[in-house]
Amino acid sequence: MNFFYTLNAKKLKQLSLILIISFFTAVFLYSGSLSILPVFSTEDGPKAIYKGEKGIALTFNVGWGDEKAEPILEELEKQDVDSATFFLSGAWAERHPELVEKIVKKGYEIGSLGYAYSDYSEMEEKEIRKDILKAQDVFQKLNIKDIKLLRVPTGHFDKKTLAVADKIGLTVVHWSVNSQDWRNPGVDEIIKNTSSSKKGDIILLHASDSAKQTKEALPSIIKELKGKGEFVTVSELIANGDTKTTLIP
Known part of the structure; x- marks a missing residue:
């Protein structure tokens, strides 16, 4: 027993x-x-948006270069895409006022990519603030007065970046789908990277000269996504429903 x-x-x-x-x-x-999870917020403080509720937001970062932005604008027009958001660095906008004007005339939204395309996660708060405000001054001089969105250069940010942007009155926008187009992995791979997109997604693309294959990938990307939802700007996506964030560790 x-x-x-x-x-x-x-x-x-x-x-x-x-x-x-x-x-x-x-x-x-x-x-x-x-x-x-691909975006951050403080527990009780400012947040970064990476996903919405309705619509699909095509977003293009433009940090440098003279050749790729205009052909991408032409391709969007050819594909009857009326809504997209372009995040421009102040330094690029300063050198290309005619292209900035063309983006505005086509009805696309403009957000800030800061001025000098620096890594904010390696900068002090005062340096981050200076870079953002320098870009804002450029946009003011180009008669763009309603910029409310900031995409952090390099995509790296932390609590201090969110706090600075919030004090300036900007909403930080990340992404939920990364095309990886800046790596130039091949047109088919860029298309594949965006093929899982659905309603509410914010898609990261580039119109800088380093992204050599984006224009060629756009027709197939657009054709695929048109069947999944309406193209909207980031501001429209934010306004249309709930947005999603997660906590900074």
């Missing part, structure tokens, strides 16, 4: 150990899945 109780106790301890290990493994995996 004692042997029976000893055996049962041993099995019970083993079962308890297995349950404890399983619990902590589940917690670890869940926590890990949270840590890879």
Whole structure:
């Protein structure tokens, strides 16, 4: 009889150990899945938007170059895309006022990419503020007075960046779908990278000269996505429904 109780106790301890290990493994995996979400916010403070509710937002970063932006504008017009958001660096806009004017005339939205395309995560708050405000001055001089959106250069940011942008009155916009077009992986790969997009997604594309294959990929991207939802600007996407964020670790 004692042997029976000893055996049962041993099995019970083993079962308890297995349950404890399983619990902590589940917690670890869940926590890990949270840590890879693609945007950040402070718990009670300013937030960065990476996804909306209705519509699909095509967004184009333009940081430098003289050749790729205009052909992409022409391709969007050819494909009857009336809504898109262009995040422009102040330095690029300063050198290309005629293209900035063309973006505005075509009815596309303009957001800020800062001025000098610097990594904000490696800068002090006062430096971040100076770079953002320098870009805002450029846009003011180009008669663009209603910029409310900021995409952080390089995509790297933290709590201090969110705080600075919030004080200036800007909403930080990240993305939920990354085309990886700046890597020039091939037209088919860029199309594949955006093919899973759906309503509410903010898609990252580029119109800088480093992105050499974006224009060629656009017709197929647009054809694929037109069947999934209406193209909207980021501001329209934000206004149309709930937006999604997650916490900075």
